[in-house]
Amino acid sequence: MTSPLIRPRTIEDLPACVDALATVHASDRYPVNWPADPGRWLTPSNLVAAWVVVNGADVLGHVGLSQPDAATLEPLLAQAIGMPAGPVGSLTRLFVTPPGRGHGHATRLLDVVAKKAADLGIPLVLDVSDDDHGAITLYERAGWQRVATTRAEWLNAAGENALLHHYVSPETMRKPAQSE
Numbered sequence: 001m002t003s004p005l006i007r008p009r010t011i012e013d014l015p016a017c018v019d020a021l022a023t024v025h026a027s028d029r030y031p032v033n034w035p036a037d038p039g040r041w042l043t044p045s046n047l048v049a050a051w052v053v054v055n056g057a058d059v060l061g062h063v064g065l066s067q068p069d070a071a072t073l074e075p076l077l078a079q080a081i082g083m084p085a086g087p088v089g090s091l092t093r094l095f096v097t098p099p100g101r102g103h104g105h106a107t108r109l110l111d112v113v114a115k116k117a118a119d120l121g122i123p124l125v126l127d128v129s130d131d132d133h134g135a136i137t138l139y140e141r142a143g144w145q146r147v148a149t150t151r152a153e154w155l156n157a158a159g160e161n162a163l164l165h166h167y168v169s170p171e172t173m174r175k176p177a178q179s180e
Helices: 011-028 075-080 104-119 133-140 169-179
Strands: 005-010 047-055 058-066 089-095 124-129 143-157 159-167
Touching: 005 104, 011 047, 011 058, 011 089, 047 089, 047 104, 058 104, 075 143, 075 159, 089 104, 104 124, 104 133, 104 169, 124 133, 124 169
Parallel strands: 089 124
Antiparallel strands: 005 047, 047 058, 058 089, 124 159, 143 159
């Protein structure tokens, strides 16, 4: 039996990623609203890179690093990372299938994205719905700091504008202290 491996996602992985996402959606309702084109949802236009956890042909997890326009960041989030004039990294589309959970895959995926952001020299942020308690626990256990909470334009499962928590990575939070 092979050990799960984290590697860059390829175009050939997309069908298996969509299947894995469907499994996660069925069990956890992530994403809250199933996208019309899940392959495109997993590949937003500002995606820098994506990684998968695979065990043989099975995709057990996924994560992406996107680069949103710094001017569009939530103001309190931008303030927390020092109002960057340059690029910002955003952790996106993180999920682990139910059979892949409990093995540290999500933490390892977080580490891969943090390393890539550090290699690029960009601050790293994320946002997460208030409904996603497992993800919030993961991020906070990994040292991410919540810096703002806002209402999203999209609706949660209750039909209300989703409550989004905005986080900054531990590496990004340490940077200002190191430059003093």
